[in-house]
Amino acid sequence: xxRRLLIQVMAVVALPLFVAPAxxxxxxxxxxxxxxxxxxxxxxxxxxxxxxxxxxxxTPKYGMLDDDNIYQAxxxxxMAGRYDEAIAVLSLxxxxxxxxxxxxxxxxxxxxxxxxxxxxxxxxxxRINPDYTxxxxxxxxxxxxxxxxxxxxxxxxxxxxxxxxxxxxxGMLAEQIDHxxxx
Numbered sequence: 001x002x003r004r005l006l007i008q009v010m011a012v013v014a015l016p017l018f019v020a021p022a023x024x025x026x027x028x029x030x031x032x033x034x035x036x037x038x039x040x041x042x043x044x045x046x047x048x049x050x051x052x053x054x055x056x057x058x059t060p061k062y063g064m065l066d067d068d069n070i071y072q073a074x075x076x077x078x079m080a081g082r083y084d085e086a087i088a089v090l091s092l093x094x095x096x097x098x099x100x101x102x103x104x105x106x107x108x109x110x111x112x113x114x115x116x117x118x119x120x121x122x123x124x125x126x127r128i129n130p131d132y133t134x135x136x137x138x139x140x141x142x143x144x145x146x147x148x149x150x151x152x153x154x155x156x157x158x159x160x161x162x163x164x165x166x167x168x169x170x171g172m173l174a175e176q177i178d179h180x181x182x183x
Contacts, residue, residue, distance in 0.1 A: 040057075042080045046085065049077075067095050083112040087109065103121070103122065103132065103134060105121045106135070106138060110142050115145050133159045134169055136158050136169065137159065140156055143155065144180045149177070152173065152177050155173060
């Protein structure tokens, strides 16, 4: 199992070589990014992200944005359901071992139906930071998606050890497990 996950992670590490060039060839131009509800990146046209320094939407290219901006844009795109765009943006990160980046790569792949790929990213993020409870919540949800109740409960137990039952992550995963058991 670990060997299979390692192979999947290695395959996914090559993803930026294929995704980033296609993404950076997208639409150009600028557009406003602020105002109203949602994040600035959510308001950008497809293929663009919000650049805090320039205060406008830009077409991201490798090295153009720092990893914090890349993380924020990827997070915002993932939360907006724009998973393939999130993957393309997150793949531009200089630090390929940033657990935040790995987490939202996992999240975006999982929600795009590539659950096994998502699992690989989550496992890698936890290898780097075993205390990252948001990854554990999402990993537990992924286990439920593939029908692995024991795996989800294991992540819930790990979250409880680290933050207790009062944390947001514990509550969210416990709710998902409850829903899974009722359906």
